[in-house]
Amino acid sequence: MSAPSTQHADTTPLTMSGAEVVLRALKDQGVEVIFGYPGGAVLPIYDALFQQNAIRHVLVRHEQAAVHAAEGYARSTGKVGCVLVTSGPGATNAVTGLVDALMDSIPIVCLTGQVPTHLIGNDAFQEADTTGITRPATKHNYLVKKSADLARVVHEAFRVARTGRPGPVVIDLPKDILINKAPYTEAPPEEQPHPSYRPQTEPDMGQIRKAVALLKAAKKPIVYTGGGVINAGPDASKLLTDFVRMTGFPCTNTLMGLGAFPASDPQFLGMLGMHGTYEANLAMHGCDVMLNIGARFDDRVTGRLNAFAPNSTKIHADIDPSSINKNVKVDVPVVGDAGRVLAALIEAWKEDDAQQDREALASWWRQIDAWRAKNCLHYVQSGKIIKPQHAVKRLYEITRELGRETFITTEVGQHQMWAAQYFGFEKPNHWMTSGGLGTMGYGLPAAMGVQIAHPDALVIDIAGEASILMNIQELGTLAQYRLPVKVFILNNEYMGMVRQWQELLHGGRYSESYSAALPDFVKLAESFHGVGMRCTDPDDLDRVIREMIAIDKPVIADIAVDQKENCFPMIPSGAAHNEMILGPGQEGGVAGVTDEGKVLV
């Protein structure tokens, strides 16, 4: 199957191979780094990569890690992350990363190799129905069957990944398409509309004015924002801060939205949801007007739906119309980009002559301060065992004191929630975690992607000893590219969140949740050319943290923490916001877990 030159409309002979066309399109799309792993079907692209200097390739050790690395890169830079994997197992290994990016709305373009077009459907070696498998795992996907389509498809993939609600896009590239000559076409101008894909970014001003009228009259308002504000770029976070300060409203962020509003601001109530703060959840429960910007009423946030913010009027701004009225019925839907929505809200707020009920707002704040006084994140560090909360808190305080630009990634579980609770983020794009899919093994490769994008920054993966083993092979990538990522393991020798649920919901039967036969993490780090450290003594913790940060190499700091510690506050599944369980020594409405709740995850 050779490329017929008749595919090309004019008569100039084609000089570029399909692989070269792909790389040229990537370059024109501003790609500087691509995370990948070679294999038979993508050899033509690797050959073309070898012969150019514009795009840097980072060789990972597993395709799942390539996608997470691209996610870390994308989330810390605001650019599209780019991935290159081979056909068959290369593509199937990437699927977890793709779904992760889909759930968390991270812009990714993933190039997958495919067997040559004439072999598709023949069960050829390393063949998989990649577009079939990734259809529900991506925002959109393409199988390129004609060389003439190649450049257009790559440009379109970037547009789809980056615009609207961002997400992962797969381009499946048969090997003959990569080898044959193909025409190159420039990307169409941004303003040229796509025939069918036209996300709405500008909010309707009528809806904005309705929202402002409700907010001005609010007695117990709350601003609840999510990853949409982060995705709308750093300007959106700045606008959010401006808006919250000009209104005097309390603000809470979802797990994905942390950093959009400065954690140190007195108007910040902390994270909300299952492991959110007492004040954030009770303020959500008791509010009369809720402004949700770029969050999706996820079940981790809402708790029991029929008890969610029962007496509130809800305004929901989201770029994805399908997120509106999906879980929670809202009163004022606004479709648009979070940044554009915030700019419009600020403008309409200034234009609206109505006065705020300052008296009511002051009394709302008094109520919130009373909730705050509960000090729900309080813990006691005493004795010779390190409390995991204390480890995260000291890590935060020491990095803040050092003043270096710091990025935090996490794996999934208790350590992730402690990181979200005890590490304060002042700026967007500095916190990468797997929120929607909850992918153990996310943090290390994501940290790798962040470090590639920010070579001089301090990048720390706050990990658990179980999660870290899910993509531990990436220590090899860290070594190869001399990426001084710090892995800070809260080692409690349990899959902590599983253990916590087993303790609270399953009668303390710790079925298969003990991390038996753990490796020696110090030797493990050393065997991958890094530095390993272990800390078992609270008095030694600061020294270990400082030393870890000072070393200009990959480091694993294995912190032995209290095995029995649970993550509180906690809204058990199936419970409402005001049925939160607090930590030991703190009174609170302890919710009985119902069988109905047990069914939920």
Next chain:
Amino acid sequence: MPDPTDTTLRAATIAVLVENEPGILARVVGLFSGRGYNIDSLTVAPVDETGRISRITIVTTGTEMVIEQIKAQLDRLVPVHKVADLTMEGPHLTRELALIKVVGKGENRVEALRLADAFRARVVDATTESFIFEMTGNTDKIDAFCALMRPIGLAEVSRTGAVAMARGPGGLKA
């Protein structure tokens, strides 16, 4: 505004104009199965002169909130141009084509022909012991005809599923 506590089910006939590209039907069907929506019937064919645009007609059942979700989720697919809820957007026509085979002898044959006449079904194939009737109509009419034929020798049914269009001069365009 859909009320999430409302559990009343309604049927919806949804017309979707899509870019006629490989995998588009799988995308639509996958969306329905992946998110647990019902498909009562689904038809698809190209509808413009170049064959670039296809029209999918989906008949589904769900609560108001689910139907709103179905429309929003369909509209979110990259190759989807337009989504129209014909049931909500005013009066519309629905038609199905069915081929219905009836096997029998004697009085049953006479009765089958008499009923077919009443339902304006055409005989498109006949043997000494069977007929194939062709009929168009809305879903209820075909259901009713099949029910009547059952005791007198209904042997096989093939139906297209519903196609539908809004009444009046307005047109659904990509």
